[in-house]
Amino acid sequence: MRWRIGFACSTCFTLLSAALPAAAQSKVEIGGLLDGGIYRGFEGTARLGTIQRSNLAIAGREDLGCGLQATFRLSARFDVDSGRMEDQGSKPFWHDESTVGLQGSFGHLRLGRALSAMWSQDWKFDPWANFNRIASPAWYQWHGLTPTDRYSNNGAAEYGRMANGIFYDSPSVAGFALHLSASPQRSQAPGSPRREGRGYSASLNYDSASxxxxxxxxxxxxxxxxxxxxxxxRFGAAALMAAWDYTRVAESALSARAVTLGASYQMGSTTLKAGYGRQRLQQQSNHFYSVGADYALSKRSTLYASLGRKSYAHGADSGTAFGVGMAHAF
Known part of the structure; x- marks a missing residue:
């Protein structure tokens, strides 16, 4: 694979003629995750399918010299039980991510569709990485009233990903890193002549050994x-985590507050997990309880069991779900 744009090391940021082929090295990788299991949903129905998310990704980078790299990533999500694309018909094919970017000492700048600054970082504070439809408190109680875009999935809401976006991830300085995302395009409901505002997101993160x-x-x-x-x-083989989320709708008084707690403990190849969430939606309190265990067959293959309980003020939304599954990363 060749890129036809390069940078001269003598001036570092001087654009060379596009007619000259780049003499840099390029690297393309194919990877993803396959996940499938048997589970009983909160509504009481037995299912075979995806408990976590399955995806296929193609990613690449090219060394442009002077510490610069050109990057791209294409990632699609699908249901492993049927082979169909996730929510076929409502979401775009490259639902997970489709970006092209430039990376260097200044950080990483990308253009396209990807997780917003907030969603790209919040998963670190949930034992199931906001990734398990049975056991993850984050899945059910974070960001419930504020989709990242109300119309970008062919007129349906998208929770997490920003289309037509600009994304920036700073380098880490003394453990701190800044993540930004924004769209220059105004949001617009299908069939409506009225254009709304522009979406944006920012996250400041700190990471150390503990x-x-x-x-x-x-x-x-x-x-x-x-x-x-x-x-x-983190201390030894254990980790404790807590999160607070406050969402509010612009055109109404509707708001929600959620507090989640989580813990994990690793014993050899087994990781035990526990979670709790309390969501205050207007005057109603919704509670979520969960436990689970992962067993690493290898660095890439994992067997897991999950149990979750929703105890919601609206009784129809309450229930218990449990299941077992296998995930393989490649």
Whole structure:
């Protein structure tokens, strides 16, 4: 694979003629995750399918010299039980990410569709990485009222990913890193002549050997706002984490506050997990409890079991879910 844009090391940022082929090395990788299991959903229905997310990704980078690299990433999500694309018909093919970027000592700048600054970092503070439909408190109680974009999935809401976006990840300085994302395009509902605002997101993160922290804010193009704060402490084989999330809808008085707690403990190839969440939605309190265990067959293959309980003020949303599955990263 060749890129036809290069940089002269003598001037570092002088653009060379596009007609000259780049003499730099390039690298392309294919990877992803396959996940499948048997589980009973919160509604009481037995299912075979994806408990976590399955995806296929193609990513690459080229050394441009002077410490610069050109990057790209294409990632699609699918249901391993049927082979169909996730939410086929509503989400784009490259739902997970489609970006091209430039990386150097200044950080990493990307253009395209990807997780917003807040969503790209918050998963670190949930024992299941906001990734397990049975056991993850984050899945059900974070960011519930404020989708990153209300219309970008062919008119449906998108929770997490910003389309038509600019993304920046700073280098780490004394453990601190800044993550920013924004769209220059105004949000617009299908069929509506009215254009709304522009969405943006920011996250400040701190990471050390034992302590991690995060403070983030996101506003979508419709004016809905989300404030998020979290911390994680690691000691030996154990980790404790806590998160606070406050979401509010722009055109109504509707808001929600959520507090989640989590813990994990590793014993050889087995990792035990536990989680709790309490969401205050207007005057209603919703509770979530979960436990689980992962067993690493290898660095890439994992067997896991998950149990979750929703105890919601609206009884129809309550229930218990449990299941077992296998995930293989490649």
């Amino acid at each position: 302590l991690s922290g995060m403070l983030a804010f996101e506003r979508n193009g419709s004016g809905d706002k989300d404030t998020f704060a979290a911390a994680k402490y």
